[in-house]
Amino acid sequence: MSSTVDALSMERRPIVISGPSGVGKGTLCQRLLDAYPETFVTTVSHTTRKPRPGEVEGSAYYFVSRVKFESLISEGIFIEFAEFNGNLYGTSKQTVIDQTARGAASKEDDSQINPRFVFVKPPNLEALEARLRGRGIEDEGSIQRRLARAKEELAYAETGVHDKIIINHDLDRASQELEDFIFERS
Numbered sequence: 001m002s003s004t005v006d007a008l009s010m011e012r013r014p015i016v017i018s019g020p021s022g023v024g025k026g027t028l029c030q031r032l033l034d035a036y037p038e039t040f041v042t043t044v045s046h047t048t049r050k051p052r053p054g055e056v057e058g059s060a061y062y063f064v065s066r067v068k069f070e071s072l073i074s075e076g077i078f079i080e081f082a083e084f085n086g087n088l089y090g091t092s093k094q095t096v097i098d099q100t101a102r103g104a105a106s107k108e109d110d111s112q113i114n115p116r117f118v119f120v121k122p123p124n125l126e127a128l129e130a131r132l133r134g135r136g137i138e139d140e141g142s143i144q145r146r147l148a149r150a151k152e153e154l155a156y157a158e159t160g161v162h163d164k165i166i167i168n169h170d171l172d173r174a175s176q177e178l179e180d181f182i183f184e185r186s
């Protein structure tokens, strides 16, 4: 799944981190948040998925109906959106603007968002499958759908649309590479 986690660099340019479900995006982002709690924030996505127990509106997600989500698409509010497992997920420009500048970018002017796009790749599909299984939250059908989607996402990443591709093989190395990219050390 290309679920997206966004963080903000010191220059306040958003970082959009995408990659197949189970590749380790959440793990990598959590490491950044833990290491630099004053520097990074995450944005809240919209979804048509039903809330799970404990998920709070406006914190886990903005939960909306499909009709509402589709009207938001036609209004052009999303930086990116994707459908997975019959549910739509998207990151709105507004949530990024709210988190980015707290006023530096005008609410009407999304041309200043200018994100940097990072794609996280697994070392291979076998490793990805092992991570999905190891996480232990998906049933077999869901694992197979995620793997099928992963192949499409990996092919898309080959087209060179991202600013940086990081292979998450060794977690420490991948974390370091992500940090170096974000802080423009590489």
Ligand SMILES: Nc1ncnc2c1ncn2[C@@H]1O[C@H](COP(=O)(O)OP(=O)(O)OP(=O)(O)O)[C@@H](O)[C@H]1O
Pocket (backbone or CB within 6 Å): 001, 003, 019, 020, 021, 022, 023, 024, 025, 026, 027, 028, 131, 132, 134, 135, 168, 169, 170, 171, 172, 174
């Ligand atoms: N480099 C790594 N080596 C081995 N296991 C890893 C590595 N990185 C992450 N994992 C493990 O893989 C599993 C999936 O990681 P994580 O939940 O962060 O993926 P994700 O990309 O955020 O998935 P989703 O898009 O479905 O939310 C977790 O159990 C995590 O601990």
